[in-house]
């Protein structure tokens with residue numbers, strides 16, 4: 241098969257590498273730096289397996305920023321473009337998807353397009369009507385950043401938003417590249433497949449919010465959160481996983497996907513969906529208040545990312561904590577080695593870890609790290625299990 245993958249991000253790159261084991265894959269991105277990196281076998285994202293596969297495996301993978309080169313002759317075009325949430329329109333911004341669809345319709349109208357980006361419910365159906373096309377399928381993506389390729393080699397499930405021969409053919413392509421056997425595969429209509437993605441992420445956000453609310457109570461009442469969560473989780477219906485308290489859920493997907501789901505519930509009776517977002521806002525306010533109550537002269541923000549192994553800080557909870565501290569005129573400094581700038585959000589970035597430790601009389605971190613164990617007495621975190 242000849243496959244084009246549009247968007248060299250977490251989703252697009254892991255798809256491209258997975259499929260390039262057995263197919264001719266051309267990845268396309270508007271960012272020339274990313275294209276150049278792929279062509280010199282370097283990963284633009286931090287992902288151990290992607291780096292390993294790019295350098296060690298025989299992949300039929302090339303990258304380009306030339307649309308004709310990418311789409312011409314492709315059997316499938318996988319769309320992995322960003323869908324940021326537009327607060328004013330209360331909807332994902334799907335312009336990048338539509339730009340790709342328009343190019344494919346013009347250059348190679350026979351290709352089957354597969355949307356891997358997260359979209360609102362009903363989007364694929366509306367897109368078919370808008371462009372008067374039928375050659376487009378939605379298939380949700382469930383990977384975790386940092387483990388993007390792993391999650392496609394060992395997928396939790398494959399969901400395809402169409403019941404058809406070509407849907408089965410696409411699922412077979414994903415399975416051919418995977419290492420796991422007997423992958424549960426479900427075919428359904430596109431709107432239900434879109435719903436699966438949004439409801440799965442909203443559930444994860446709700447779970448984070450729930451364990452965080454346990455922690456807020458325990459923190460204020462002087463109880464041992466870990467004892468409570470350990471005890472709660474041992475019920476097999478609940479489970480001892482994805483239960484680590486944090487400053488709030490964040491990252492690229494959970495905040496925008498819960499916002500989108502809430503907007504879709506505009507005229508639908510609900511309490512829980514809206515409460516997930518409210519709970520996260522309350523949690524971040526609570527964390528900010530706990531830091532302020534310690535009256536630090538200088539609060540040190542250790543890392544901006546959500547997770548210890550993350551290489552980006554898109555919509556991380558700590559950024560809202562920073563906003564809260566700034567509003568309260570608490571002086572804060574940041575340690576974030578991936579930043580080259582001297583300031584972030586108006587705060588001073590300290591490049592040297594020892595200088596940072598000295599300058600901060602409290603060190604605020606979402607996740608504990610070995611690097612700050614020597615100043616454990618200064619650290620404020622809610623991390624209990626050192627994961628997620």
Ligand SMILES: NC(=O)c1ccc[n+]([C@@H]2O[C@H](COP(=O)([O-])OP(=O)(O)OC[C@H]3O[C@@H](n4cnc5c(N)ncnc54)[C@H](O)[C@@H]3O)[C@@H](O)[C@H]2O)c1
Pocket residue numbers: 246247248249250251252268269270271274320321322323336337339340356357358359381382383384385492493
């Ligand atoms: N990151 C995740 O963990 C994750 C997981 C599941 C689903 N998703 C969804 O997948 C989509 C992509 O997410 P991501 O994290 O991979 O995004 P990303 O920002 O890492 O990558 C998107 C890439 O698309 C490129 N792009 C933008 N417009 C383009 C165009 N017209 N043609 C070609 N390339 C274009 C961008 O330059 C960028 O490199 C989003 O809808 C997201 O919600 C993300």
